[in-house]
Amino acid sequence: MRIVVTRPKRSGERTAAKLEALGHRPVLLPLFYPAHHGTRAVPALSDSLGAIAVTSAEAVRALNPFAEQLAPHLSKPLFAVGGATAEAAEKSGFRQIFTAAGDAVSLAALVKAHHSLFSKGQPLLYLAGRPRGKVFEESLAAAGIPFNSIDCYEMLPSTISEEDLETALVTTPADVVMLYSSEAARTFFHHVSAKELTTALAATRFICISRNVLSLVPAIFRSQSFAAEEPSEAAMFQLLGRQPGT
Structure with missing residues (x-):
């Protein structure tokens, strides 16, 4: 699956390596540094x-x-x-x-x-x-x-260009976006408020590190959003493993 990782670059690269080892195609979109x-x-x-x-x-x-x-x-x-x-x-x-x-x-x-x-x-x-x-x-x-x-x-906050967003989310739609914090959720959905981006995310699933983060997902995406059972990346990966296509 094509999975967008929103963590800062250093930690995002470690997550990407784990995803690649599982056969996924990670895309880094660091929202903060x-x-x-x-x-x-x-x-x-x-x-x-x-x-x-x-x-x-x-x-x-x-x-x-x-x-x-x-x-x-x-x-x-x-x-x-x-x-x-x-x-x-x-x-x-x-x-x-x-x-x-x-x-x-x-x-x-x-x-x-x-x-x-x-x-x-x-x-x-x-x-x-x-x-x-x-x-x-x-x-x-x-x-x-x-x-x-x-x-x-x-x-x-990282500088996120329209080109960055198009490459990560539009040119090839993401199967999953991983959200690791409340600030990441707020920032991500601020960036993707444009109609073109919202349309591109119509089938994307959102894996959230906690129910608190899940609560910040806009209503139009809530049915395709999921919260980890405990606030850890390991629990997020367990949740990811239960998604169709894994």
Whole structure:
């Protein structure tokens, strides 16, 4: 099947390789690209902290150029939102990693289960990005977990031309579009609002990483859209494997 991958280029290429191994024809259409601001995180790491939390592998990558400053903190507990983020943290040298089920709710629950690690003198350091939802931080605050948030990366919108959209979606219609975040869903459907593109997507199926992302799919495409059973790429691939034509 011809499958459009909307992830940023680096992670999108890894997804494309998995799809090719399954016999599919991936098409990269990165809607965002990361800008790293690791210098913002380095001073925060030097403060006393109980553990680190990350909701994206991009937060870990933002720290990689600062290996010398990072080294003394690699033994600190690190709470990762999911498997891919945990893998990035392991590659960067973190040795005590706790992995959640792939979303902010499960990550907050995992942190709360280890509340004894934290105090006002040793708070959780949340290495965050923008844009982001409020669920994780609101859950920590409600549970009385002391934390500090530092924005160490941001996802910026890619420049998507009409030619890019025509190549990905019109010249040869896509069988599937994979949507990995709420921002990706909003941006994708903003780009394809033109009648020609909407028509080209008439038979396209949309694989969404969560029900929240599915809720952002316009009504005209909702009947051909599906949400993964859990917020992970593995679950998206399981869902993809149940689609006709696979």
